[in-house]
Amino acid sequence: MSRNSREPGSSQQRRRAFSDDDVPDDFVLPDGDVERGRILFKKHCAQCHCINQYNIQASGCTLLGPSLYGLYGRTAGAQPRNSLLPSSPTMKESGVVWTDITLMRYLKNPRAFAEHAISMNFRGLSEWQ
Template structure:
């Protein structure tokens, strides 16, 4: 009986401490409206910022026909690839992840918003 109670407590504690970040592409599309001033994801077109179409798996600073900052080019050369963990860090605080980036956006503060934007971007990266 004590063993069952122990595992029940551990399970609840784990659930509370590590809430799953369910990704919702529809919610991410709404959050992405903050990004649309500079970026497009559904088609491969550069705007003020580079196209985010196919961004998942892309090396930082490498989208064709976009003039990146030296900092972003250096990030790519150092091995930064836009995967989920890297995008999560970057979207929270772009200037902390890539010091010297031209991106003026301060970042998304809510984990849920970041996860949802990544889900939205995944639709256009397959």
């Protein structure tokens, strides 16, 4: 059976349901603190993600999650997680493009945003200011 935007679980319906959160539609990320960002990345992300273009750590190992290099403006699921694991079909089908708003909504609650099982230990940022 083909999916259309009116069927439960369609990507348009998921985005519509999730857009009803506390991240305003005109949200713009404030200027950041590089050192705080480095610490938060190391704490929450670096065990599975890297920021190198080819998803290879300095040790030569690849990681479970996709590289976050060039993430901004990229379509979700456009890049494989690594050479052995394809990207999430659900994220790929979502049509989500990573912007300030979609990134913040995802980082606040990845499971609610994705609406499917994800293989991340990260539960979301409780404080995002």
